[in-house]
Amino acid sequence: MLDITDLKVELDAEAGIVRAIDGMRLAIERGETFALVGESGCGKSMTALALMRLLPDNGIVAGGDITLGQGRDAVDVLGLSESRMRSVRGGRIGMIFQEPATSLNPVMKVGRQIVEAIEAHTELRGEAARVKAIDWLRRVGIPEPERRIDEYPFRMSGGQKQRVMIAIALAAAPDFLVADEPTTALDVTIQAQILDLLKQLQSEQRMGMLLITHDLAVVAGMAHRVALMYAGQIIEVAPAAEFFAAPRHPYAQALLRALPAGDRRGLPLEAIKGTVPPLWQRFDGCRFAPRCAKAMPHCASTLPELAAIGAAHTVRCLLYAPDAPAAAEAAAAEPVAAVVRPVVDRSAPPLLDVQGLRVRFPIRSGLLQRTKRHFDAVDGVSFQVRPGETLALVGESGCGKTTTGKAIVQLLRGAADIEGRALLDGRNLFELHGPELLAARRQVQIIFQDPFASLNPRMRVFDLLEEGLASLNTELDAGARRERIERLTDQVGLRRDALDRYPHEFSGGQRQRIAIARALAVQPRLIVCDEPTSALDVSVQAQILNLLRDLQRELGVSYLFITHNIGVVEYIADRIAVMRAGRIEEQGDCDDVLSRPQQEYTKTLLAAVPRLVPA
Numbered sequence: 351m352l353d354i355t356d357l358k359v360e361l362d363a364e365a366g367i368v369r370a371i372d373g374m375r376l377a378i379e380r381g382e383t384f385a386l387v388g389e390s391g392c393g394k395s396m397t398a399l400a401l402m403r404l405l406p407d408n409g410i411v412a413g414g415d416i417t418l419g420q421g422r423d424a425v426d427v428l429g430l431s432e433s434r435m436r437s438v439r440g441g442r443i444g445m446i447f448q449e450p451a452t453s454l455n456p457v458m459k460v461g462r463q464i465v466e467a468i469e470a471h472t473e474l475r476g477e478a479a480r481v482k483a484i485d486w487l488r489r490v491g492i493p494e495p496e497r498r499i500d501e502y503p504f505r506m507s508g509g510q511k512q513r514v515m516i517a518i519a520l521a522a523a524p525d526f527l528v529a530d531e532p533t534t535a536l537d538v539t540i541q542a543q544i545l546d547l548l549k550q551l552q553s554e555q556r557m558g559m560l561l562i563t564h565d566l567a568v569v570a571g572m573a574h575r576v577a578l579m580y581a582g583q584i585i586e587v588a589p590a591a592e593f594f595a596a597p598r599h600p601y602a603q604a605l606l607r608a609l610p611a612g613d614r615r616g617l618p619l620e621a622i623k624g625t626v627p628p629l630w631q632r633f634d635g636c637r638f639a640p641r642c643a644k645a646m647p648h649c650a651s652t653l654p655e656l657a658a659i660g661a662a663h664t665v666r667c668l669l670y671a672p673d674a675p676a677a678a679e680a681a682a683a684e685p686v687a688a689v690v691r692p693v694v695d696r697s698a699p700p701l702l703d704v705q706g707l708r709v710r711f712p713i714r715s716g717l718l719q720r721t722k723r724h725f726d727a728v729d730g731v732s733f734q735v736r737p738g739e740t741l742a743l744v745g746e747s748g749c750g751k752t753t754t755g756k757a758i759v760q761l762l763r764g765a766a767d768i769e770g771r772a773l774l775d776g777r778n779l780f781e782l783h784g785p786e787l788l789a790a791r792r793q794v795q796i797i798f799q800d801p802f803a804s805l806n807p808r809m810r811v812f813d814l815l816e817e818g819l820a821s822l823n824t825e826l827d828a829g830a831r832r833e834r835i836e837r838l839t840d841q842v843g844l845r846r847d848a849l850d851r852y853p854h855e856f857s858g859g860q861r862q863r864i865a866i867a868r869a870l871a872v873q874p875r876l877i878v879c880d881e882p883t884s885a886l887d888v889s890v891q892a893q894i895l896n897l898l899r900d901l902q903r904e905l906g907v908s909y910l911f912i913t914h915n916i917g918v919v920e921y922i923a924d925r926i927a928v929m930r931a932g933r934i935e936e937q938g939d940c941d942d943v944l945s946r947p948q949q950e951y952t953k954t955l956l957a958a959v960p961r962l963v964p965a
């Protein structure tokens with residue numbers, strides 16, 4: 351159905367010509383789901399854009415062929431005129447993007463958007479196209495399609511918008527579907543519904559599907575075959591079951607070991623050292639060599655080719671070259687050293703005791719912006735965190751978990767009405783003022799989800815770290831502050847020269863280290879971690895989780911860990927509280943809640959999470 355040979359895509363960037371895709375070769379059959387996986391910047395999305403001929407202005411296809419269909423139906427995608435390509439795009443190839451909220455036209459009714467796709471690519475017009483659009487809304491599971499067809503996108507939830515996107519993508523019955531991170535922006539229960547829907551529609555229509563994602567668990571549940579990309583090249587292709595049971599490329603093995611899960615509790619996750627090399631440079635050897643734990647002397651000077659190691663399994667690695675010594679043993683995974691997990695003293699009095707927390711946001715309207723109503727974001731929440739303990743607060747977006755965290759860190763004072771108590775050492779944080787409040791702020795810090803947005807881009811790292819110290823630890827002089835900051839940089843694994851640089855000079859993982867150092871600078875006893883790894887790649891996530899775990903062991907700090915990632919919860923949390931619509935539905939020991947959930951909602955939530963089951 352789709353044949354890509356020797357595809358090369360180049361981008362004209364400031365640093366030089368970036369070879370974003372360097373010699374890609376793959377073939378996808380009718381009815382097959384082919385997953386392209388890899389970390390950010392490896393070339394996955396660029397492949398989709400090249401296929402749709404939607405490369406950015408500074409990008410060109412520098413070589414190769416893309417053929418869609420077979421025999422008389424075959425088209426040379428790269429050779430088509432732009433006007434013919436327009437009928438292929440949306441006609442023979444459908445596409446679903448990551449973010450449904452920005453992919454739909456906000457000022458056009460959803461029905462009109464589906465009808466537009468039907469009229470552009472089929473014979474149907476007018477009322478017949480509208481009837482077809484209603485039929486599509488029904489097929490993708492939108493209730494009351496006759497009424498909802500005349501609604502604007504803003505009246506729909508994220509999951510419903512993605513269903514509308516799917517209806518638009520499939521309305522012209524394409525031969526082939528490109529789904530680029532189709533569920534990344536959605537909650538797990540909605541994700542499960544959308545993936546089921548895609549699977550069902552794909553098998554009904556026998557489409558080929560290119561599924562692009564960074565979520566390996568989603569791939570395991572959806573794909574027939576998997577291709578792993580690294581630095582612009584495919585480095586392993588295998589049937590999905592074989593890939594997950596026995597990945598052969600050292601990068602694939604390391605990636606799977608980097609995934610947090612319950613069976614790795616107490617063990618360090620495999621953190622792949624270094625970063626992806628810049629793609630403007632010429633490579634004389636294996637692109638993964640500087641990071642590869644199994645690199646051999648000739649890896650830096652020999653270019654590995656994609657070579658078959660099984661009926662449908664190919665790998666780009668010199669370990670599998672015919673003359674490589676004892677390839678199988680060399681490629682076997684080494685056992686990871688066991689580390690004893692600190693046991694939390696359950697009899698110790700709680701460090702933080704939250705009782706009946708309610709957070710109400712005023713809803714204002716009218717010329718004078720008077721408060722008309724209130725919205726209860728958190729509605730009577732109680733929990734405790736013990737010294738050295740990690741309590742995970744989980745739930746879907748909008749359930750109130752971040753609001754709970756912000757209220758405890760005192761970030762909602764003045765913005766919301768807060769009721770209830772948050773006792774830290776027996777003193778209610780919500781009643782503190784002046785110097786007492788300042789002292790309490792030192793004890794409770796926060797790390798945010800997005801390390802790109804949470805660091806002031808105009809401040810050097812040293813100043814970022816010193817800012818909190820100067821205002822909350824006034825007893826320290828400049829020399830003592832510098833000493834503490836230098837020690838912190840070592841603790842979070844940054845080089846000392848990082849202190850003189852600005853945030854934009856760092857990668858996402860390094861920025862999150864800076865954010866952790868900033869939180870630790872004032873020696874807090876509790877850190878609210880608000881989705882600290884969800885914006886990071888798997889290997890970087892592993893580094894940050896290892897760091898948080900080590901710091902907890904060293905410093906005895908407690909974490910209130912807000913996340914929707916159950917794998918992370920299993921790995922790092924001692925206890926778990928499940929939130930829904932501003933309330934806690936269930937809380938208890940992590941193992942108990944995850945293995946024997948009592949509430950229906952917890953069961954639904956856990957059932958919806960895609961997982962990689964150990965082979």
Ligand code: SF4
Pocket residue numbers: 599600601636637638639640642643644645646649654666667668669
């Ligand atoms: Fe590692 Fe060498 Fe294989 Fe590259 S070719 S992945 S450096 S063993």
